[in-house]
Amino acid sequence: MPVLARFIAFIAVVFAAGVAHAEKPEIFSANGAAIGGYDPVAYFTEKKPVKGDPQFSVEWKGAKWQFASAANRDAFKADPAKYAPQYGGYCAFGASEGYAVKTEPDAWSIVDGKLYLNYNTTVRTKWSENIPERIQRADKNWPEILKK
Numbered sequence: 001m002p003v004l005a006r007f008i009a010f011i012a013v014v015f016a017a018g019v020a021h022a023e024k025p026e027i028f029s030a031n032g033a034a035i036g037g038y039d040p041v042a043y044f045t046e047k048k049p050v051k052g053d054p055q056f057s058v059e060w061k062g063a064k065w066q067f068a069s070a071a072n073r074d075a076f077k078a079d080p081a082k083y084a085p086q087y088g089g090y091c092a093f094g095a096s097e098g099y100a101v102k103t104e105p106d107a108w109s110i111v112d113g114k115l116y117l118n119y120n121t122t123v124r125t126k127w128s129e130n131i132p133e134r135i136q137r138a139d140k141n142w143p144e145i146l147k148k
Contacts, residue, residue, distance in 0.1 A: 024100045024146045027063035028089035028117075034063035035089040035117065038105045041072035043115050044083065049105035060084070085115040086135075087142055092116040093127035095138035100145045111135065 030036040033052065042050035052066025056073040059065070060080050067073040076083050085108075087095040092109075094101035103117035107124040110116070111131055118124035127134050 023148075024090075025062060026088050026146060027061050028100070028103060029063050030102065032064065033057070034060075034065045035085060035103065036105060037066045039066065039068045039072050040083045040085060040115060041075050042068055043108055043110060045072070049108065061088075082113075083115065085117045087116075087138060087145075089117055090145075091119040091123065092138055093118050093123045093134060095142055095145060096127070096134040097137075098141045098145060098148075100148070 027034045033054075034040075037052050037054075039050045039052040042048070046068075050068045052068055052072075054066055056067040056070055057064050058067075058073055058077055060076075061084075065073075065076060065084075067076060085103075086092060088100070089103060091099075091101040091103050101119050104120050105117075107118040107121045108115065109118075109124065109128065109131075116127075116135075118127055
């Protein structure tokens with residue numbers, strides 16, 4: 001089987017497993033915190049994933065968001081839509097395919113001032129091959145994805 005066909009089959013299995021549950025929460029959470037406890041503001045300010053600290057946290061959209069500093073927490077509180085990842089922190093590639101799938105903190109991109117997370121760096125590479133189309137498809141799919 002060619003490499004691309006194996007990759008697509010792998011992605012299909014991952015996404016199918018990721019949607020086996022009933023309706024998902026609006027925000028992807030892991031380890032008791034939104035986006036696994038990573039600081040969404042740091043992606044913009046530090047240009048890398050930075051683990052948040054529970055002492056700098058805020059509740060937003062039913063999830064606990066953690067930040068590396070009080071300044072980052074306060075920036076998020078002032079404008080959460082500016083810093084929160086698109087698609088509730090679920091995988092941008094998965095959203096473009098119609099699924100809500102977990103993400104990894106190192107598989108990120110900022111496009112037109114918006115944060116996008118992906119399942120892993122391999123999937124991010126695939127997503128990056130046609131970002132405008134992927135975003136357009138994900139934006140169209142997003143309202144229905146969590147209902148699956």
